[in-house]
Amino acid sequence: MRIGELAAAVGVSTRTVRYYHQVGLLPEPERSASGYRVYSMRDLVLLSHARRLVELGLGLDEVRQVLADEEGRDLGEIVASMDAALALQQERLAAQRRRLAELQERVRDGRLALDDLPDPQLVEFFTRVEAAGATGPMARLDRDVLAFVPSADASRWIAPMLPLLGDEDYTRRLVRMYDEFDRLADVDPDDPAVAALVDRILDLLPEESLRALSEHDLVTAGGEFLVDTVIEELTPAQAAAARLLIERTRAPHTVTQEENEE
Amino acid sequence: MRIGELAAAVGVSTRTVRYYHQVGLLPEPERSASGYRVYSMRDLVLLSHARRLVELGLGLDEVRQVLADEEGRDLGEIVASMDAALALQQERLAAQRRRLAELQERVRDGRLALDDLPDPQLVEFFTRVEAAGATGPMARLDRDVLAFVPSADASRWIAPMLPLLGDEDYTRRLVRMYDEFDRLADVDPDDPAVAALVDRILDLLPEESLRALSEHDLVTAGGEFLVDTVIEELTPAQAAAARLLIERTRAPHTVTQEENEE
DNA sequence: CTTGACCTTGACGCTCCGTCAAGGTCTTGA
DNA sequence: TCAAGACCTTGACGGAGCGTCAAGGTCAAG
Numbered sequence: 378m379r380i381g382e383l384a385a386a387v388g389v390s391t392r393t394v395r396y397y398h399q400v401g402l403l404p405e406p407e408r409s410a411s412g413y414r415v416y417s418m419r420d421l422v423l424l425s426h427a428r429r430l431v432e433l434g435l436g437l438d439e440v441r442q443v444l445a446d447e448e449g450r451d452l453g454e455i456v457a458s459m460d461a462a463l464a465l466q467q468e469r470l471a472a473q474r475r476r477l478a479e480l481q482e483r484v485r486d487g488r489l490a491l492d493d494l495p496d497p498q499l500v501e502f503f504t505r506v507e508a509a510g511a512t513g514p515m516a517r518l519d520r521d522v523l524a525f526v527p528s529a530d531a532s533r534w535i536a537p538m539l540p541l542l543g544d545e546d547y548t549r550r551l552v553r554m555y556d557e558f559d560r561l562a563d564v565d566p567d568d569p570a571v572a573a574l575v576d577r578i579l580d581l582l583p584e585e586s587l588r589a590l591s592e593h594d595l596v597t598a599g600g601e602f603l604v605d606t607v608i609e610e611l612t613p614a615q616a617a618a619a620r621l622l623i624e625r626t627r628a629p630h631t632v633t634q635e636e637n638e639e
Numbered sequence: 640m641r642i643g644e645l646a647a648a649v650g651v652s653t654r655t656v657r658y659y660h661q662v663g664l665l666p667e668p669e670r671s672a673s674g675y676r677v678y679s680m681r682d683l684v685l686l687s688h689a690r691r692l693v694e695l696g697l698g699l700d701e702v703r704q705v706l707a708d709e710e711g712r713d714l715g716e717i718v719a720s721m722d723a724a725l726a727l728q729q730e731r732l733a734a735q736r737r738r739l740a741e742l743q744e745r746v747r748d749g750r751l752a753l754d755d756l757p758d759p760q761l762v763e764f765f766t767r768v769e770a771a772g773a774t775g776p777m778a779r780l781d782r783d784v785l786a787f788v789p790s791a792d793a794s795r796w797i798a799p800m801l802p803l804l805g806d807e808d809y810t811r812r813l814v815r816m817y818d819e820f821d822r823l824a825d826v827d828p829d830d831p832a833v834a835a836l837v838d839r840i841l842d843l844l845p846e847e848s849l850r851a852l853s854e855h856d857l858v859t860a861g862g863e864f865l866v867d868t869v870i871e872e873l874t875p876a877q878a879a880a881a882r883l884l885i886e887r888t889r890a891p892h893t894v895t896q897e898e899n900e901e
Numbered sequence: 902c903t904t905g906a907c908c909t910t911g912a913c914g915c916t917c918c919g920t921c922a923a924g925g926t927c928t929t930g931a
Numbered sequence: 932t933c934a935a936g937a938c939c940t941t942g943a944c945g946g947a948g949c950g951t952c953a954a955g956g957t958c959a960a961g
Contacts, residue, residue, distance in 0.1 A: 378868040381938065386787075386865070391939085396918060411926055413939055417872050418783040425787060433738060437917075456743045463736050470729050473695055474722060480695075481718045521680040525648075525687060603648070606640040610679050643907065653908085658949060673957055675908055699948075 378416040387425045394424065402427060402441045434459060495528035502535050502542070506555075509548045515558040515615075522607060530589070537585035550581055564614040571614055575621045591626040640678040649687045656686065664689060664703045696725065756782070757790035764797050764804070768817075771810045777820040777877075784869060792851075799847035812843055826876040833880045841887060853888040 384391045397403040403423055406416050423444070430440045439455060503520050523531045541547045557574050564570055579587065604623070608616045646653045659665040665685055668678050685706065692702045745762075756762050765782050785793045803809045819836050826832055841849065866885070870878045 378871075379939075382868075390919080392918060392920085395941090400917095409926095409939095411939080413926080416868075418780060418787070418869060421868075422783045422786050431917095433735060433742070453743065453746050456739055456746065460736060460739050460743070463732055463739065467729065467732050467736075470725055470732065474725050474729075477695060477718055477722050477725065481715065481722070485715065518680060521684045524684045525680070606644075606678070606683075607680055609640075641908075652949080654949060654951085657910095662948095671908095671957095673908080675957080693948095 378421070380414050380416070383416045383421060383424065386421060387428055389424075389428060397424070397427065397437075400437060400441070402437055402444065434463070495524065496532045496535075498532045498536050498539060499523055499528070502539060505542050505548070506551060509552050511552040511555040513555055513559040516555045518607065518610065519555070522603070525603070533589040534586050537583040537589075541583065547581075554578055554581060558615060558618065561614045561618060562612045566613040566617040568614060571618045572621065575618055575625060578622060579625060587626050640683070642676050642678070645678045645683060645686065648683060649690055651686075651690060659686070659689065659699075662699060662703070664699055664706065756786050758794045758797075760794045760798055760801060761785055761790070764801060767804050767810070768813060771814050773814045773817040775817055775821040778817045780869065780872065781817070784865070787865070795851040796848050799845040799851075803845065809843075816840055816843060820877060820880065823876045823880060824874045828875040828879040830876060833876055834883065837880055837883045837887060840884060849888050 378386075380391045380394055384394050394403070398405050403420065406414050406420055409415050427440050427444060430443060431437065435443070435455065443455070503516075503523075507516065523535070538551075542551075554574075554577065557570075557577075561570065561574065608619055611619060640648075642653045642656055646656050656665070660667050665682065668676050668682055671677050689702050689706060692705060693699065697705070756765065765778075765785075769778065785797070800813075804813075816836075816839065819839075823832065823836065870881055873881060
């Protein structure tokens with residue numbers, strides 16, 4: 378039997394057989410006068426045994442060990458650990474399919490799949506706010522941040538605002554807020570418009586949102602760097618506003634003016 | 640944000656991020672004066688979105704397509720086909736675990752895991768025959784052949800002999816048969832011992848086995864080459880015996896002498 | 902100023918083979 | 932008998948998704 382026949386009989390390629398010789402998984406057989414490999418039934422059995430193990434998922438070196446160990450004693454252990462690994466994979470697969478189903482659902486009814494917010498409440502919030510006209514850089518940045526922050530935190534922050542979106546006037550003011558933040562871009566950091574905007578924001582956001590933000594804020598949620606990164610993307614005046622906002626939410630926000638002396 | 644922070648935030652290595660740039664999965668960000676890559680929140684969101692898709696099992700080029708399609712319209716299709724693929728994987732996993740469980744069982748009680756016969760009846764047959772002393776080359780070859788032939792065929796051939804193994808005398812004669820086949824090695828192909836052994840074998844094997852062998856013989860079961868290969872492993876006299884045996888089982892074996900004029 | 906933690910590009914390694922390439926060999930049919 | 936076509940040989944590269952040096956340059960802290 379030559380290599381092609383052997384390979385065909387077991388259902389692998391000749392390259393595979395040669396590779397198995399190369400890595401010592403199968404013994405090199407005798408050669409014919411012309412240098413061809415000549416195989417026997419023994420090789421056929423060895424190869425098909427090896428393939429069974431490979432197809433069960435063992436790596437080639439594990440197979441080599443099993444084939445080398447005339448007893449194959451610890452094959453039991455190997456199999457047991459493989460089974461454990463498979464069970465774990467099954468769980469992961471099931472979890473993946475669950476997530477896929479979720480994603481599928483989101484793709485179907487809400488069409489924003491790309492920027493993939495981690496929570497349906499966030500999706501709803503930004504869908505509505507963007508529909509109302511908040512499409513500038515600051516709205517985008519806000520959305521990006523919320524897409525990254527753990528969704529439990531983010532929704533604690535956003536959820537209290539959802540009912541308010543029924544009020545058209547409120548929504549308009551939210552949009553204006555984003556808008557004014559954008560327009561802060563070219564302003565001087567010491568301009569009173571900065572503090573004024575922060576005041577308006579503190580006024581606009583529901584208490585619960587502010588409390589959620591202060592208790593579990595960006596620093597503890599996303600790591601220190603997150604705040605820094607966000608602020609670095611802003612112009613100086615915008616950065617000043619952001620820092621001020623954070624500081625004011627951290628202190629009980631009812632006590633606003635006394636503590637801030639800068 | 641520099642590459643290390645970005646990577647840590649998303650939970651990948653810096654090498655991964657650079658690789659994603661290299662393959663165009665993520666846009667190269669701005670560089671600082673010193674050449675460091677500087678990332679923004681946008682990149683953070685893009686990367687973590689990409690990772691979600693990768694962890695769901697998409698290949699990197701699929702992820703690139705999804706990210707490139709700003710709309711991501713056919714993401715629905717992709718997700719659907721992925722789900723199908725996952726379902727298929729789940730089935731395969733389940734099947735693998737079943738096979739693993741079988742193997743585990745075989746490893747536990749019958750310890751012959753190495754030569755891994757495909758059928759418990761074959762295992763029993765050879766366990767008993769070898770225990771009775773058939774350990775020579777011919778017995779080994781027979782086992783190898785049976786290990787390779789589809790197990791349904793092989794067991795149709797072997798099963799009728801199992802009950803006979805209860806008879807010690809019968810078993811002894813089986814062992815002698817293997818033995819004599821081995822001792823045919825150095826004999827001349829024309830020696831009358833060849834035909835004599837074949838007669839004894841035909842006499843010894845149960846009719847059902849012979850019928851199974853003739854109806855569904857090695858040629859149709861394992862392919863032409865199998866017979867040739869086996870015969871090439873034998874000495875001339877053994878080969879002659881094998882050929883004679885095959886021929887005699889093919890013809891109704893009750894009519895033995897008349898047809899064979901060679 | 903030195904250390905140590907980062908960053909840069911470039912290159913090789915890993916698994917399990919697939920896929921040429923550049924030959925030599927065997928079988929078959931005209 | 933000779934050519935064609937199917938096989939065989941070794942050797943080398945490719946590839947998916949990064950890990951892991953190597954040989955430098957940068958940055959913050961002590």
